[in-house]
Amino acid sequence: MTSAPVRSGIPETGEWTSRFATAPPYRPVSTPTVGRTPYRRPLDAERIAALRGDEPLTEERTGSDEALLAHRLLMNIYESDTLFLPEEGMAARQQDFEAFYDPATRLAADIAKPAVERYVFSFLDRSVQVTGAWDLESVEAHVTAAIDEAVHAESPVLRAIDESADPVRATETMVAQMALDGLTEATAMSQNLGGAYGPEQSELFKIFVDEFGYGVFDAKHSTLFAELCRSIGMTPTAHHYWFFYLPTWMTSNNYFYYVTRNRLGFFRYVGAMTLLEATFAPWFAAMSRRLKAVYGDGVDTRYCDEHAHIDQHHGRMAVRDLLLPIARKHGPAAMRELVRGIEDTKVLGRLADADLVAQMTWHPVAVAGGDRPPTGAPVRPGQDFDTRVAAADERLTVLSGQVELHHSPTGDPLTVPAGSSVVVPRGRLFGVRADRDSVVATTSSAG
Amino acid sequence: MTARVRVEFAWPAHNAVRVGDETYFCLERDGVVHVLASRCPHRGGPLHLGRVEGGRLRCPWHGNAFRLDRLCERGVPAVRTGDRITAYVPAAPEPEDLPIPVRQMVLAQEEPVDVGV
16 A cells, blocks of 8 residues: 555545555556556556546446546456466566555455446446346347347458558557457456356356367467467567557456456356357458458467357357356346346447547648647656547647657557647547657647 | 247337237336337236326226336336337237337326327
């Protein structure tokens, strides 16, 4: 525990939220990527303290700066209860390890969690309404239709890569989002492997046996994902690209913690997981083709190829051996939650796709001249780095010095010299950094 | 098991579904839309033209009143996301009688509603 907590805007547990957010693992860093450690996940405690917890996020605000801050906080709350060990061994990381799992910080996390969850996820109660007396036939018809609809829909994300002027940057922006789950061993989705709930537990385990590579490290899906990252020059350390996770993609990842850490969400989890498993295969086959088109033969597509194959089986297994037997055994209340999980997944997927496409297709340009605001804020070399989401169309004008605009996890940032400006559209994620003393004015922009 | 048929419609542009001789209507309660069978279990009266009084829906024919929470609990399986409703209504005896989303007068609401077509 460190400095005195800042009062947070999230009610009921604000002090605990601040205690957690100001703990050492969550302190700022000065670089746009986080070092090769699982224990550094920067949070901006002051901006988190300004969140209006009495106004939960709406569906329209799931891509907002408030969502970004709250989901970073929530992901850290969840993952501080998940085991991460440093790849290079503990010798140089002992202090970080102890700080990350410090019992007092963990206590703050557990107390803060329900209020943060309500803040970010209660919109789903309004966005998805499941009513009536569901029976097995209606559940089966609904899951079949949902799968059919998803597997036949064109992916807007893959289309955006196809049409991108910078397909490498676009692809790597997507891969960085996938790393949320890909490099953390499907942790969020695997929280229900323990317990005692009959034959369906064994059916779920069969799916994860494939996920975990049958006890062979080189066959684990997370190992294959790391090899994909290496083959395209990306760093395969969990959360290395922390600052470039989009809020909607964190929403999807945190959702699985949300419905699994609280066992009341079990049936919702099964519905959500089933829809994903049943629709991944064609998506990954298409992604594998895109990766080869973008990077050539050097890219390691085994992660995608494995999913393109095994998820044909997982889809069938999840529906036939897991979801329907659970529906049959546990009845109408469970059925309603299974359907709710399916619908949650559709909503979250739609929001994440739209957010990612908007980020991928944003190509900022520095323009010389124009209006020169009288004052701005200093940006100094070595100061804390952070990214945020623009609340409205914003114009950043460099009054002196020179700054870098970071808008993607890889690729060169945009250099904006003194006397120039750049427009950041509403909803886009960006960060600013300088290698010399600079002053930047932020004003609203008409475009 | 009831044989069911899937129907999708835009709410509130459509507020009922007809399948053969049966009508299923939308009832909004605490911001949640339920799809309910209109046929009164007493003598088949049109519940969609009934009145909501004290948490009960009163049939306009013989005045039987049914608890709304129970009607909703036993309603047609349905999902609403945004303005789209997907429902699984009981199939008609004649397979060619497919469900047809319609806009019609529905009086059965907890608050006074505009019944204009």
